[in-house]
Amino acid sequence: MVTAAYATYGGAYDCDVLVIGGGIIGLSTAYALTRAAPGTSVVVLEKEAGPAHHQTGRNSGVIHSGIYYRPGSLKARYAVRGAAEMVKFCAEYGLAHEVTGKLIVATDREELPRLHALVQRGRENGIPVRELGPAQIAEYEPRVRGVAAIHVGTTGVCDFGAVAAQLAEVADAAGAQIVCGEEVRAVDRRPFGVAVRTSSGRIVRARALVNCAGLHCDEVARLAGDEPAVRIVPFRGxxxxxxxxxxxxxxxxxxxxxxxxxxxxxxxxxxxxxxxxGPNAVPALAREGYGWSTVHPRELAATLSWPGSWRIARRHWRYGTGELYRSLSKRAFTEAVRRLLPPVAEDDLRPVAAGVRAQAVLRDGTLVDDFLIQEAPRTVHVLNAPSPAATASLPIGREVARRALAHLA
Known part of the structure; x- marks a missing residue:
């Protein structure tokens, strides 16, 4: 059950571990804490009226196989492991899901070397991959056209918002408190613990802090007195x-x-x-900028003042121009879709809710590719957890919980 208030624990602290952010990573961390160390008191603060309002609840619902990610990276290891665990979790709690498999399709011969590289990467990551010719593509997808494809059998779909709600329910039943409608405004970290002040003026004191604030994680890190080497640059899909x-x-x-x-x-x-x-990928004008009309001047200024933002623009302006054109022109977007699915017409496409990706960017303009978890005294910061983080949320949550518990020792 998600509540709007929390009870104060006895003693000097209100809880052992305070988690900021009620998306799937924050809730998975709370779930993992209650399982790994029963009796550990956990509070999750979420600024919205309920969990999973942003990245978790605004994606395509794909359980990713892990084929895309560099062997040995956190993304590769956690996605492969997390996909299997996510299917098992959904089955255990009766959540709708399906292991469908997917096609990755080369639409022209210039893409074949990259397709073959994916085959090799998939095999290095332990993922079953089947290579297909045009006739075999049609067996899976009669209306899709391509010169070659690969079939990845372990990909699936689910509702990550429902998964997040289930994680919250299980964690709550184990004693964690999920507190909604409380935005963290200040953090006071001392050698013996951390205190935060919320938008309502409440003070919550904890022995350790976990920052899973997603689109605002770098801002929360700075509130805690840490200066991460990255800035979240929001991209709307x-x-x-x-x-x-x-x-x-x-x-x-x-x-x-x-x-x-x-x-x-x-x-x-x-x-x-x-x-x-979809999605395409265009710069968002606010951290929660789900449309061109949503502009937050302070957040936009912070993005534009980060040197990495300008270096991305200079380095990838051709790619970015194409994405912007497809955002502003439905006809151009339709043409991009028709490369895969020729029968699609412009009238077949109806706009639905957009999402925003919290992409960590280094000062030199490098887009952080892997998950990024950093520690400071009494604190664990999750600073880059875009897709496939929902797929990998259970192993990520265990890793973050392990680090948080180490700060209690």
Whole structure:
């Protein structure tokens, strides 16, 4: 049960571990803490009226296999492990899910070397991959066209918002308190513990702090007195829904450009039977900028003042121009989709809710590729956890919980 208030624990502290952020990573951390160390008192502070309002609740619902990620990286290890665990978690709690598999399709011969590299990467990560020719593509997706493809059998779909709600319920039953409607405004860290002040003026004291604030994680780190070497630069992903869902049977992806952390416009049949098309990736004008009309001057100024933002723009302006054009032109977006699915017409696409990716960027303009978890006294900061973080949330939560518990020793 998600509550709007918390009870004060006895003694000098209100809780052992305070988690900031009620998305899937924060809730998975609380879940892991209650399982790894029963009796540890945990409070989760979420600024919205309920959990999973941002990245967790605004994605395509794909349980990623781990094929894209560098062997040995946290993304590769946690995604492969997390995909299996996510399917098991959904089955255990009766949450809707399906292991569908997916196609990654090369639409021209220039993409074949990158497709073959994915085959090798998948095998290095222990993922079963089947290579397909055009006729075999049609066996899976009769209306999709490509010169070659690979089939990844361990990919699936679920509702990550429902997963987050279930994590909150289980953690609550184990004694954690999920407190909504409380935004952290100040952090006071001392050698013996951490205290935060929320938007309502409440003070919560903890022996250790975990920062899972997603789109605002770098700001929370600075509130705690730490200066992360990254800045969150928000990228909006815009989606359409296919009015003729019968055109697609499952999940269809293009071959991604390895220079970017984005997977390109893809087709995703969700657990409810609708087909989402997207996302593209354009700069958001606010951390929660789900449309061009949402502009937060302070947040935009912070993004523009970060040297890495300008270096991204200079380095990738051609790619960015194409993404902006597809954002502003439905016809251009449709043409991008037609490379994979020729029967699609502009009238087949209906706009639906967008999402925003919290992308950590270094000062030199490097897009942080892997998950990034950093520690400071009495504190664990999760500073980069975009996709496939939802897929990998259970192992990420265990790792963050392990680090937080070490600060209690």
């Amino acid at each position: 815009e989606y359409y829904e296919l009015d003729r869902p019968e055109l697609v049977r499952g999940l269809v992806y293009p071959v991604p450009d390895p220079a970017f952390p984005f997977l390109g416009v893809h087709l995703t049949r969700g657990i409810e039977g609708t087909v989402h098309v």
